[in-house]
Amino acid sequence: MSRLRSLLVTIAGANRDVLARVPSEEVKQASLGGAILTTATLATASAAVAIHMAFDAGWVLAVPLAALWGLGILNLDRWLVVSTPRGKMPLSTIAMAVPRILLAVIIGAVVSTPLTLQIFHDEIQEHLTVQHQADRAAFETAMQSDPRYQTIDAKKRQITGLQAAVNVKSTDTIVFNDPTVVDLRNRLQATEADFEQADKDVECEKEGTCGSGRVGVGPAAHDKEVRRDRLAAEVADLQQQLTARTVAVQSTAQQELNGQQDDARTQLTSLQAEVAKLESDRAAQISAHDASVATDDGLLARYGALEDLQHEDQDLRTIHLGLFLFLTVIECVPVIFKTMLSLGRPGLYEWYSLKETEHFQDRLFLRHETEYQEADILAESRLSAAKARAATELDAELRAANVVLDAQIGLAEEAVSRWRDQQSEKLAQDISQWLTTEEAGYDAVFDSTSQPPHRKVSPPNLP
Numbered sequence: 001m002s003r004l005r006s007l008l009v010t011i012a013g014a015n016r017d018v019l020a021r022v023p024s025e026e027v028k029q030a031s032l033g034g035a036i037l038t039t040a041t042l043a044t045a046s047a048a049v050a051i052h053m054a055f056d057a058g059w060v061l062a063v064p065l066a067a068l069w070g071l072g073i074l075n076l077d078r079w080l081v082v083s084t085p086r087g088k089m090p091l092s093t094i095a096m097a098v099p100r101i102l103l104a105v106i107i108g109a110v111v112s113t114p115l116t117l118q119i120f121h122d123e124i125q126e127h128l129t130v131q132h133q134a135d136r137a138a139f140e141t142a143m144q145s146d147p148r149y150q151t152i153d154a155k156k157r158q159i160t161g162l163q164a165a166v167n168v169k170s171t172d173t174i175v176f177n178d179p180t181v182v183d184l185r186n187r188l189q190a191t192e193a194d195f196e197q198a199d200k201d202v203e204c205e206k207e208g209t210c211g212s213g214r215v216g217v218g219p220a221a222h223d224k225e226v227r228r229d230r231l232a233a234e235v236a237d238l239q240q241q242l243t244a245r246t247v248a249v250q251s252t253a254q255q256e257l258n259g260q261q262d263d264a265r266t267q268l269t270s271l272q273a274e275v276a277k278l279e280s281d282r283a284a285q286i287s288a289h290d291a292s293v294a295t296d297d298g299l300l301a302r303y304g305a306l307e308d309l310q311h312e313d314q315d316l317r318t319i320h321l322g323l324f325l326f327l328t329v330i331e332c333v334p335v336i337f338k339t340m341l342s343l344g345r346p347g348l349y350e351w352y353s354l355k356e357t358e359h360f361q362d363r364l365f366l367r368h369e370t371e372y373q374e375a376d377i378l379a380e381s382r383l384s385a386a387k388a389r390a391a392t393e394l395d396a397e398l399r400a401a402n403v404v405l406d407a408q409i410g411l412a413e414e415a416v417s418r419w420r421d422q423q424s425e426k427l428a429q430d431i432s433q434w435l436t437t438e439e440a441g442y443d444a445v446f447d448s449t450s451q452p453p454h455r456k457v458s459p460p461n462l463p
Helices: 003-012 016-021 023-055 059-082 090-119 121-144 152-166 172-176 179-207 219-294 299-312 314-343 348-448
Strands: none
Touching (some): 003 059, 016 023, 023 090, 023 314, 059 090, 059 314, 090 121, 090 314, 121 219, 152 219, 179 219, 299 314
């Protein structure tokens, strides 16, 4: 048997002792192992794709983790195949295989989903890109309509106006537009115009080209000179008033401008900080949303995109369904293959396996029976030994009790004998003492009176 075939036979869970007797069954068992290995390989590829999509992990990390998942699926499929028994009737075989097939279908659905998503990767990615752009546009629209950020443009225009006010360096405009200054300037211009005309009239009168027509300084020229001088004085006065008013207005305007600029700077700083915070908050929300959208390409998002594509394209739905069923059936192949074998006639491998199982059961029963008999004999021998030991201990205890009883009886007899002797001696002494006492009493009575004694005589204490 080659190494590859040996590996496939091991994966199939076949009994090598039985295969040694029926080498013709090696191909069938190796094929079953190949089916299990195929499903495990698909499971490994599916898990690698799922880990890469769901956790955004690199292939260097995803492949080893997927290999562990594939090993678990291989072991589970191997158990499903090995635990699928042959019933006495085809219906019983099918009934026992149905739960295993359902479990295989569930596993197949789980395994086939990531592979299906990877196959439709380009279509799903394009749909996700469009969806992400739509999400960004909707979010930006929501940000623009947010009451918190609608005042940013107005505040920016206000900031521009405040900056212009702060940047004003001269008060000439204010002075130029002052009503008093304007009035004095207009009057000065009118007076200056009159003065110039009056000066021309004087010159013309002196030359004789206008007015009286006389050359030299005459009464008419003198009158015109008086008017010219008066207008010159008015011009000088108006010029002095205009200068004084301009200085006063300029001083007042400068003070007002300084105060306005200070207020504008304070308001400008506050508005700039407020606008900066609002823009920072809006930018943070947009950045967070963009990051969320950019990372929204995991397993669930791709599956949802595939569902959307299926609603839009019926052909894609049909292709996806066929691919899903194909991959699911591949995952169920080992169990279906084993069920089909169980529904057919038993082969040599199955027959020898049954005989091997029966032989093993017989040996196990014989072993248990022998162990039971050995245990029974051992128990009986232990019981007999216990009875003999108990009888010996009882006999020894009886002999010891008799010895103790004899000793106790002897001691009791000796004690009674000593007590009897002591009491006898004491009784004799008491009687002698009593007799002596009575005789002395009678003698005393008869000596003192002639009457006979009338007292009660107590006998001696008898033990």
